Amino acid sequence: VSKIFSAGLDITEMSGKSNEHYAAFWRAVQEMWLKLYGSNMVTIAAINGSSPAGGCLMALCCDYRIMADNPKFAIGLNETQLGIVAPFWFKDTMINTIGNRATELSLQLGQMYPAPEALKFGLVDKLVPEDKVQSAAAAAMSQWLSVPDHARQLTKSMMRKPAIDRLVKQREADINNFVSFISKDSIQKSLQIYMDRLKQKK
Numbered sequence: 425v426s427k428i429f430s431a432g433l434d435i436t437e438m439s440g441k442s443n444e445h446y447a448a449f450w451r452a453v454q455e456m457w458l459k460l461y462g463s464n465m466v467t468i469a470a471i472n473g474s475s476p477a478g479g480c481l482m483a484l485c486c487d488y489r490i491m492a493d494n495p496k497f498a499i500g501l502n503e504t505q506l507g508i509v510a511p512f513w514f515k516d517t518m519i520n521t522i523g524n525r526a527t528e529l530s531l532q533l534g535q536m537y538p539a540p541e542a543l544k545f546g547l548v549d550k551l552v553p554e555d556k557v558q559s560a561a562a563a564a565m566s567q568w569l570s571v572p573d574h575a576r577q578l579t580k581s582m583m584r585k586p587a588i589d590r591l592v593k594q595r596e597a598d599i600n601n602f603v604s605f606i607s608k609d610s611i612q613k614s615l616q617i618y619m620d621r622l623k624q625k626k
């Protein structure tokens with residue numbers, strides 16, 4: 425979609441549904457993260473637009489991020505702005521990318537960074553003109569693929585395994601946490617207010 429890399433998780437999947445639905449949804453979100461963050465393949469994010477929350481997480485799962493150089497496009501884990509909380513594995517993914525202090529600032533404020541600031545924070549690795557995002561991503565891919573694969577894969581696994589193991593060990597507890605959190609009336613109300621605001625913006 426033009427202007428949007430990813431709008432993040434589908435908020436309608438987290439509103440007004442049954443606990444069984446929330447549990448199945450969250451298991452699928454976990455699965456996406458485990459597969460993408462744990463992939464032994466080279467993954468390059470070609471970020472061609474805004475990328476809030478789950479969209480930012482997907483980009484952070486990649487090995488390298490190239491973003492369109494347009495200050496109208498912003499990226500970040502903005503969960504607190506929705507009245508929700510980024511779970512520990514979202515937080516760990518961000519810490520592993522930009523460090524602890526920058527993550528704490530980002531998460532508490534639910535900050536969305538316009539592209540130039542995202543580069544400054546290390547949230548993305550490179551900015552290129554909008555029409556060069558795909559070609560720059562292809563060039564980066566060639567560079568990454570030129571490294572001996574077994575060595576690159578073992579290194580990637582060494583860097584990411586502790587975070588992955590942490591979720592794998594606590595997967596069911598994390599699902600239970602999500603379900604009890606998201607089904608609270610106060611959280612449902614926050615999500616509703618956020619969705620209403622999005623629609624009013626039009």
Ligand SMILES: CCCCCCCCCCCCC/C=C/C(=O)SCCNC(=O)CCNC(=O)[C@H](O)C(C)(C)COP(=O)(O)OP(=O)(O)OC[C@H]1O[C@@H](n2cnc3c(N)ncnc32)[C@H](O)[C@@H]1OP(=O)(O)O
Nearest residue numbers: 431432433434435436474476477478508509602605622623
């Ligand atoms: C001890 C601690 C305990 C903690 C326990 C933790 C438990 C876990 C808690 C829960 C964790 C959840 C993690 C959540 C992650 C997420 O990803 S939440 C989603 C975040 N996404 C957003 O905030 C995006 C909001 N959208 C936008 O900013 C803009 O829409 C856009 C993407 C930049 C696009 O803008 P524009 O092109 O102007 O389009 P719009 O007109 O705004 O939107 C078009 C229609 O799309 C709808 N929409 C947009 N985003 C979403 C979405 N994410 N989900 C569902 N629907 C979305 C928008 O409402 C419009 O709809 P219509 O009006 O019907 O056309």
